[in-house]
Amino acid sequence: MQRLYDRLLRWLYVSERRIPLTRAQLQQPATLAKLLGTVDAVAPGDSDRQRLSDANELGAGGAGTSRCWLVARTGTTETRFFCKLPARTLFESLFLDIFGVYANEVRFYNTRIDVPPGLFAKAYAAEMVRGRFVLCLEDVGARGVSFPVIDTPHAADTVEAVLKALATLHAACWGRPPRGVWTDAVSARVVGGEPTRPPFFRLIADATLRTITKRWPDLLSPDVRATYELYLEHYDAVRAHWSSGLLVLVHGDAHLGNVFFHEDDGSAGFYDMQCVAAEHPMRDVAYHLILSCDSEDLARNEGAYVEAYLRRLAAKGQRLSYEDAWREYRLHALWALTALVISAGASADYFAEGPARLTLGRAAAAVERVDARGALLDLID
DSSP states (O other): OHHHHHHHHHHHHHHOTTSOSSHHHHTSHHHHHHHHSOOOEEEEOOHHHHHHHHTTOSTTSBOSEEEEEEEEEETTEEEEEEEEEEOSSHHHHHHHHHTTHHHHHHHHHTSOOOSOGGGSOOEEEEEEETTEEEEEEEOGGGGOEEOOOTTSOOOHHHHHHHHHHHHHHHHHTTTOOOTTSBOOTTTHHHHOSOOOSOOOOHHHHHHHHHHHHHHOTTTSOHHHHHHHHHHHHTHHHHHHHHHTSOOEEEOSOOOGGGEEEETTTOOEEEOOOTTOEEEOTHHHHHHHHHHHSOHHHHHHHHHHHHHHHHHHHHHTTOOOOHHHHHHHHHHHHHHHHHHHHHHHHHOTTTBOHHHHHHHHHHHHHHHHHTTHHHHHHHHHO
16 A cells, blocks of 8 residues: 555656655755755755654654755855655555645645744745645744753743743734634634635544543543543534634644744744634633643643733733633633544554653543533533
8 A cells, every 4th residue: 555655656746846755855956946946955954853853752742744854055055944745654644634734734834924923934835736745944943942842841931931922823813814724614704715624523533532542541531531422422513613703813733842932032933833723712722731731730820821821912902801711711621632532543653652641631631620511511501
């Protein structure tokens, strides 16, 4: 099967030569020049991050793409790039392509968003043809930034920096997310254009839940599993509620492993924009806090963190009541659990066991701590 897949990739490459198939092809000056203009020479870039990426030890410990760091020289000018291609394995590449993850990120980097330039990496090339894509982005490591991973200790100062960055992102598109990001039939009426969100398949949700409970039977208590199954049963109602309410541009996968911090002023920025969507702002806030913070620390400071986000939001000219924010926060604890169950349950190779257990444990604890079941019952009643 993998050989057949490789043959198909070679055929597609002949059909569209601008988009390379492999990192080796991307590192050829002639290939990179088709995307960027004149390029005299190409050399490997950040070797430490390349090594960690190849070992699936960046971010949250998953992969999903083939990544490389390059330095391109044109005349006397050198530019550092971070580049992404589809995953090298058949399962991962097809799984993410079918669900529109690759296309969503390419669209994002081709969309002008009115936010401070330091919030994201600059895109030099973002192209996709028939399931093949290439992203050539600014290597933000050249700015002087740090890259935490999912289990990095997340203290109050770094939490505040991320909440400030999220408030900046959300306020920039408050009530008017840009076209092209994930929407469904309901939210597309507000955003415009055709729906782009991948469908939610109950079959996949059930299958991945069985996989999780078989691999790690200690992670989900009977109460958490019952709440999750009730949520899946009423998913359409929850989805309709989210899509018909307040909509902003959200990162969609804003855990700590997709954040960088500028070393000069401590400000935060985001990368890995595969799940950008039109959603309620608590999608990002709940997802980030629940998956990135130590559960005991979060239990002490959860309400204060939500209030800190709301203050940052008000400073940007947008207001959300604590009551509304906390109600949506509790519901979105179920989404955080959903994202982890599906991604960690999809394949043993897709999500490393250590980060999977850590984040699933944090999500399960949050579902019980914030009474997500009560919020769900309030909605469906």
